[in-house]
Amino acid sequence: MDPGTLADQQNLFVGELLAAEPQLEKTTSWVRKMQNLLCRKSEDNLRLLLKEGRDTLLSRLVPALERDAAAIRASLVTSWTTSPVEGQISRLKMIKRTMFGRAGFELLRARVLPIS
Template identity: 30%
Template structure:
């Protein structure tokens, strides 16, 4: 269910079709997940509102909760799905500094932590 449809071998495709035929709720969930993956990987933020409306039309509680979270921060989600900018590099540096801080806890003072962060 979580793999890309292109990466499924023949046996997995058959099993997936059987499962989707047996459970209509799972079939609907799979189609919503596939559509959101296309929006996410292709940066098609303009289709977000239509996706949320389609999720709301279904009787599936977990995607409704996810859609509520997306709507709470709609502007940021829309920007993240449409703009080419990313804060990934900054988040990586912050994660590394936090790791160094945990690593050096109780062993050194701020000056040494600062030097370690600048050298790494």
């Protein structure tokens, strides 16, 4: 939550939440740091950031991130992505689900592949 994008009433509510739960401020700060690391491919030290995450409300997420640390590091240094492929897989699954029980592979193929 960026305080600059919130309305006055929302800022008051967020302030009350942070006052009621001190760990929430630490957690939101950590999430912002993770967002900066992943979205901006910053030079922050991933190992230190994950260690810091153990003291937040999201501490149960940290072991999974540590298991995937090599993949996270690779995403920070490489320029390629599998997003287009993942998008096509999601599209194919959606088409298949909408046809559930209606036809087999031939109809699915006809709906997915362009007509030439």
